[in-house]
Amino acid sequence: MLRNEIRWNYFQLLVPLGILIILICLPRVLSIYSVTLLTEIYIYSIFAMSLNLLIGYLGYTSLGHATFFAVGGYSLAVLILKGGFHNFFFCMVATLFVATVFSFILGLIAVRVSGIYFLMITLAMGQVFWATAWSWRSLTGGDDGLSGISRPVLTAFGYRWPLSNEITFYYFILLFFILCLALLYLIGTSPFGRALMGIRNNEVRMKTLGYNTWTYKYMCYAVAGIFGSFAGALKVCQDSSVSASFASLTQSGTVLLMVIIGGSKVFLGPVVGAFIIQFIANVVSSYTEYWSTIMGASLILSVMFFPEGIMGYVVSKIKRRSE
């Protein structure tokens, strides 16, 4: 009986495998523009999933997650352009290190409070970062931002893959997307992730069960920050530049929107949300200049009809049918 609980369901593995094969084949049939768009969606998916650690698992809504997007983006850009480091992968690792330090420091401030106060304190910290990025010209380039970060060339087994090629870059990002997906999935199902869900449900009970809930919240905030920064660094690779908009309130709001529209209680919800938002922002915007109106309307409609997000709705439908 116990074994059934643990055993992998091989049939369930087939579906993600099929999707993965489709994702690998997509660049063969899509236009370069669509490939670029998909690449961007993967990056935003990582970003949205990192925020969902806070929203979906812990139940803490942050309105300043762009802070980490900017920390990752600016760290990479500054290391490459101002630090004079030419090894891209060293810069990436160093960026993650900087992100870790920032996440743990900012966590000390943010995790002191909960609910609406958490929302406000993350918003405030986000604005501080945005203002710093905007005004510290010598480091961040101010409103011009930093540009000219070239994508590296991968070399292995005697082959060279320049990432400046959009299709190669697509696979590069897809690889990291799947890696982050797997890691975040593991975190969500791990003892740590389960404890976060317990805190969301009933924090006092968690304490009386013997959990030091503060440490869990702190670590959750930090892990979300590290993944968010990683997404920011990848975005800088794609854009070859970074600007203050990385840290803007709009950025924080957009990623929050992705989580809400996709559904925070379902693991893949933020991915679906990222797809929808990026689709509206890129594809719909090429047909009408009122695309942001459509974005707003779609948020209102999704909150009205799918309060648990689109994936939340789909999953509950499937559950009801199977019963």
Add this chain to the structure above:
Amino acid sequence: MKAIEVKNLFKSFGGVRAVENVSLSVEIGEKHAIIGPNGAGKTTFLNLIGGLYSADRGEIHVLGQNVTNLTVYDRIKHGVARTFQLTSVFLDLTILDNVLLSVQAIKPYRFGMLRPQKMYKDLLGRAHWFLSHWDMWEKRNTILRELSYGEQRKVELIMGLASDPKILLLDEPTSGLTMEESADFAELITAAGRDITLLIVEHDMDIVFKVATRITVLHHGTILAEGAPLEIAENARVREVYLGRRNPFQK
């Protein structure tokens, strides 16, 4: 060594002295009930021992260790677990998840991030043992919100026991249950807690006299009487302020 030893405990909220100079010691394995009228400070007293409130003055020792200044979660590591007057469970999680969270709480890998919780066989094995022992394994994937109040109470008691406590604090475990459920519950408590020290706050005298081996009566935050169940039932002061004239043994 005593299971619980409380010395001159004080706690007040604003001007209200909820617990005033209470000293109490509970032997290991004892089933100790705390009774008293509403507002006597019973739940406050339990919260002070569990660590949810910190004491204004006084000392609390658990199994020989001074835990007065420990946080609520550190006290659990000394073997204290509890249940609440109003059921306190994880309503959006399944029965299995509730019990797993309780078993996992004191494991060294409780911060583990890179391996699914359900792959820890000892964790699952223990949850399986408890749930099948209490006839709930078949229902393990039901969300708690969908259970009856009585069943939620049962899950809470399992959660209290699942972390392998040496001392279990029960705050009105049968409140809100029907007479039948209460009687069942009393049996479950006695059966489950054979080796465990119980500190139980309860209003239902039938349950108290069935479960407890020793009783403390609180009144206005102070101890009115303490003794074996029979002594308490005969005590004139206790009957006056709380039990009434009817002797619970003369039904």
